[in-house]
Amino acid sequence: MSTASVNILTLNLKINGRDYCVSCSPDASLSSVLRDNIGLSGTKEGCGSGECGCCTVLLDSKSVKSCITPAFRAEGAEVITIEGLSSPVHPLHPVQEAFVEAGAIQCGFCTPGFVLSAYSLLKEIPNPDEQDIKNGLSGNICRCTGYETIFKAVQLAAEKLNSSEREARE
Amino acid sequence: MNYFKPESLDEYFNCIEKSEGFVRPLAGGADIMHRLKKKFLKKDGLTLIDINVLSDLKELEERDGELRIGALTKLSRLQEFLAGKAGYNLLHTALGSSACSQIRHQGTVGGHLAGCLPGSHLFPVLLLHEARIEIVSPGGMREVDLDTLQKQPYHNNLKKNELISALILPALPAKKSYYWGEGERKGFCFAPFVLGWSFSEEAGLRIAGGNLPRGAVRFRVLEEKLAGSFVPLIDCLKEEFHFQEKQGNPLSEYQKTLLYRFMKVIKDKGEIK
Numbered sequence: 001m002s003t004a005s006v007n008i009l010t011l012n013l014k015i016n017g018r019d020y021c022v023s024c025s026p027d028a029s030l031s032s033v034l035r036d037n038i039g040l041s042g043t044k045e046g047c048g049s050g051e052c053g054c055c056t057v058l059l060d061s062k063s064v065k066s067c068i069t070p071a072f073r074a075e076g077a078e079v080i081t082i083e084g085l086s087s088p089v090h091p092l093h094p095v096q097e098a099f100v101e102a103g104a105i106q107c108g109f110c111t112p113g114f115v116l117s118a119y120s121l122l123k124e125i126p127n128p129d130e131q132d133i134k135n136g137l138s139g140n141i142c143r144c145t146g147y148e149t150i151f152k153a154v155q156l157a158a159e160k161l162n163s164s165e166r167e168a169r170e
Numbered sequence: 171m172n173y174f175k176p177e178s179l180d181e182y183f184n185c186i187e188k189s190e191g192f193v194r195p196l197a198g199g200a201d202i203m204h205r206l207k208k209k210f211l212k213k214d215g216l217t218l219i220d221i222n223v224l225s226d227l228k229e230l231e232e233r234d235g236e237l238r239i240g241a242l243t244k245l246s247r248l249q250e251f252l253a254g255k256a257g258y259n260l261l262h263t264a265l266g267s268s269a270c271s272q273i274r275h276q277g278t279v280g281g282h283l284a285g286c287l288p289g290s291h292l293f294p295v296l297l298l299h300e301a302r303i304e305i306v307s308p309g310g311m312r313e314v315d316l317d318t319l320q321k322q323p324y325h326n327n328l329k330k331n332e333l334i335s336a337l338i339l340p341a342l343p344a345k346k347s348y349y350w351g352e353g354e355r356k357g358f359c360f361a362p363f364v365l366g367w368s369f370s371e372e373a374g375l376r377i378a379g380g381n382l383p384r385g386a387v388r389f390r391v392l393e394e395k396l397a398g399s400f401v402p403l404i405d406c407l408k409e410e411f412h413f414q415e416k417q418g419n420p421l422s423e424y425q426k427t428l429l430y431r432f433m434k435v436i437k438d439k440g441e442i443k
């Protein structure tokens with residue numbers, strides 16, 4: 001594509017390691033394509049306009065709010081949704097395990113977004129202090145937990161990831 | 171709604187020329203998507219031109235003691251780049267306070283500049299740096315300062331066929347500097363008031379504030395009147411805030427309320443134009 005105008009796009013997307021081909025309008029958000037075209041409903045839509053972080057996914061390992069990410073922006077990138085964190089060997093990723101163990105989930109609506117924001121934060125800062133955690137999760141809102149258990153879960157996740165990395169090295 | 175994806179600047183200008191109605195370059199798309207979702211921007215008659223593959227807008231380099239930051243540089247990339255860089259620590263702090271990590275991963279420098287948000291965390295600091303904005307059009311390049319770029323909140327002074335190509339940032343010599351504008355939890359909460367100041371023998375005292383009715387401004391009258399005495403005053407306030415925070419009083423709330431009143435008193439005296 002170059003200077004020819006289009007009003008329906010055909011996109012080739014790589015999501016959780018699988019290839020998909022979808023048609024959508026230029027203003028379609030990544031969250032709507034994930035949920036409605038592909039059926040990956042683990043990505044939640046709360047506010048739908050970039051404010052709550054429920055829809056967070058990873059684009060090339062970096063967290064983004066998929067409700068305000070144009071779907072076409074994901075072409076050529078690797079998209080990871082909450083469904084893509086687990087593997088046959090590890091039904092729950094260490095970050096997810098930490099959320100369960102720390103009791104960081106109540107209604108659970110915000111959880112996929114928090115887990116992926118935490119995952120992205122821990123990739124950037126493997127040993128975050130409390131302020132790093134608060135900053136890293138400042139784009140996510142939870143109406144239930146009061147955040148303390150979520151911050152603890154991220155600390156726990158950091159410990160888990162660091163110890164499994166140590167074990168792998170030894 | 172129409173969509174173009176030009177692969178060069180020439181193609182971009184070509185697309186602009188043949189588009190009618192409301193035409194918008196799209197960089198990270200955070201602002202445009204937010205506006206579409208909120209219905210601040212109408213879909214009908216809108217043409218989006220995806221500028222993401224324009225490699226001319228991607229460079230981030232140091233030239234003659236200044237940074238030239240390509241318009242497509244992501245805010246998070248700039249934040250990483252500035253970590254520990256002398257002369258840029260205030261901007262690094264401001265980037266860390268702006269929006270949230272998701273928006274910084276998506277949003278670009280050019281999109282942020284063109285958006286002219288009155289509550290931008292970055293504009294006051296860019297004013298302290300005396301930043302310049304490089305603009306490209308079929309007629310060539312020109313540079314403007316931030317004051318010239320800002321028309322009014324959410325509107326810039328760019329012509330239809332002009333594109334921001336880079337932000338030029340001289341280092342900010344600062345013996346002492348400070349930045350205010352933090353909130354506890356952000357989401358979509360812009361800082362109610364942002365204030366930055368810096369002091370050095372070479373550059374003197376520079377003060378700028380943001381989230382004012384017409385956007386960020388340099389407080390030139392204040393700079394002149396308070397030269398010499400402003401720094402200790404701010405330092406005293408800072409010490410008091412830290413003391414209050416230790417007493418369990420949230421620092422940011424104090425800063426905002428107090429500074430707002432402080433600035434208002436000066437404004438009422440007619441010293442801020």
Ligand SMILES: Cc1cc2nc3c(=O)[nH]c(=O)nc-3n(C[C@H](O)[C@H](O)[C@H](O)COP(=O)(O)OP(=O)(O)OC[C@H]3O[C@@H](n4cnc5c(N)ncnc54)[C@H](O)[C@@H]3O)c2cc1C
Nearest residue numbers: 050197198199200201202269277278280281284290291334
């Ligand atoms: C939910 C949310 C929260 C936010 N919170 C904060 C905050 O706390 N503090 C803060 O400072 N900022 C905040 N922002 C602003 C954010 O930093 C900007 O929206 C972002 O940087 C825009 O970049 P973009 O590349 O995504 O812009 P886009 O959406 O692609 O474009 C934004 C505007 O700029 C135009 N444009 C883009 N690139 C160029 C160019 N090169 N030349 C000319 N015009 C161009 C577009 O046409 C459009 O009008 C927030 C934004 C959102 C959506």
Ligand code: FES
Nearest residue numbers: 046048052053067
């Ligand atoms: S649903 Fe995307 S930020 Fe709220």
Ligand code: FES
Nearest residue numbers: 106107142143144
């Ligand atoms: S657990 Fe309910 S919104 Fe967070």
